[in-house]
Every structure is written in C-alpha cells, then in structure tokens.
Amino acid sequence: DAGITQSPRHKVTETGTPVTLRCHQTENHRYMYWYRQDPGHGLRLIHYSYGVKDTDKGEVSDGYSVSRSKTEDFLLTLESATSSQTSVYFCAIRGSNQPQHFGDGTRLSIL
Amino acid sequence: TQLLEQSPQFLSIQEGENLTVYCNSSSVFSSLQWYRQEPGEGPVLLVTVVTGGEVKKLKRLTFQFGDARKDSSLHITAAQPGDTGLYLCAGSEIQGAQKLVFGQGTRLTINP
Numbered sequence: 001d002a003g004i005t006q007s008p009r010h011k012v013t014e015t016g017t018p019v020t021l022r023c024h025q026t027e028n029h030r031y032m033y034w035y036r037q038d039p040g041h042g043l044r045l046i047h048y049s050y051g052v053k054d055t056d057k058g059e060v061s062d063g064y065s066v067s068r069s070k071t072e073d074f075l076l077t078l079e080s081a082t083s084s085q086t087s088v089y090f091c092a093i094r095g096s097n098q099p100q101h102f103g104d105g106t107r108l109s110i111l
Numbered sequence: 112t113q114l115l116e117q118s119p120q121f122l123s124i125q126e127g128e129n130l131t132v133y134c135n136s137s138s139v140f141s142s143l144q145w146y147r148q149e150p151g152e153g154p155v156l157l158v159t160v161v162t163g164g165e166v167k168k169l170k171r172l173t174f175q176f177g178d179a180r181k182d183s184s185l186h187i188t189a190a191q192p193g194d195t196g197l198y199l200c201a202g203s204e205i206q207g208a209q210k211l212v213f214g215q216g217t218r219l220t221i222n223p
Contacts, residue, residue, distance in 0.1 A: 031209075033210070033211075040120075040215055042115075042117070042199055042216050043154070043201075043213040044213070045210055045212075048208055048210060050208050059212075090154075092153075099156050099159055101156070102146075104152050105153055
C-alpha cells in the first residue's frame, strides 16, 4: 500500500537462524508497530516505536527485538528463529491523532 | 491484559440476508476500530468509533459503540458476495501510543 512497504514479502528459513524483517514508510509518521497474525488470535502486538531510538514491548515480545535508527525504517529481528514464530507479520504506521495504517505483511515460515 | 472477544468467528450466509458481528470486552477503550482484511493484504480501516453510544453508517454497514465503551457491533444489511472477507475489531488504549488490541476476527462468506 502507498506509504508503507514491508520486505521481504515471503521468507522460508531454518530453526536457529537469525531473521530480520523491514518496514519502510514514506509518511514521516512518528509511530510504528509490529504485529503477528495467527489463526484464532487476530493480530497481536510485538513491539512498537514512538520515535527514533524509542521503542517498547508489546503483548508478545519474547524472542523478538526491534530497532529504529531513522524515522522511515523499523526493523524486527528474530535472533534465533523457532517454529513457533512461523506467522504473518504486519507493520503499521500512525501519525498523530490518526488511525493505524497497515502494510501488506510478510509471510515467514520457519522449518 | 485487555482482551476483545469477537463472535462469531465464522459466518456463512446467503446473499440478501442480514448479519451482526459482536466485539465484547471487560475493559474500557478510548476508541474502537473495525477493519476488513483480504487474503494476502493488510487490514484496511472501515471506521473508528470514539464516543459511547456512537453509531456510524457506511452504506449497508452500521457500526455501534457501546455506551460504556466496552463493546461494539457491526451490522450488515442485505449482504452481498462482495462483503466476503475477514472482519476485525480492535480497541485502542486510552493513553500513550494507542496500542491496539484485536479480536480474533470473523471470517464472513456471502454465498450468491
């Protein structure tokens, strides 16, 4: 969707390998979020950022880390991927007093 | 931890019928959003309700926020095959970064 790009869109990797997902925005919004979507759970918040180098944990943060070194990029890292982290990952952005706007997701499979 | 219970999780009806999806919580939210999601895409915002008792209409879709801001409903009149999709409700916390808490989703199928 316009303004927010996730990469890669699909990835297959092995247990124990590191994985980094990227979210890039062109809207200059302050807030960025990472969610995972699993059947029966809707979307659950992993981490979020409220500015450059300002991040905080969400509901399901164990096993994940994030970094935001510049406004436009928010990276999600799985240091040592496990099969339980197989999921679809969504990034969202939000400007002040605006609703969250979602990217098209990354489908991650960990074998 | 705030939770949103969405029901039903699956609904399959015939074209022309009416339906209601419910979203319930024991927590108070500052606002509640309804999203629609197509396969391979991210959720797309349909509506945001902010005030207790608020009703918003979007063509054949009617959204209501409960008086206590703990629950919401989505009613579709005369459903059409184009309404098929995954519908998600999400509650926003009162302060701070407005983190969203999502319901489990309702997968709606409208049969011609």
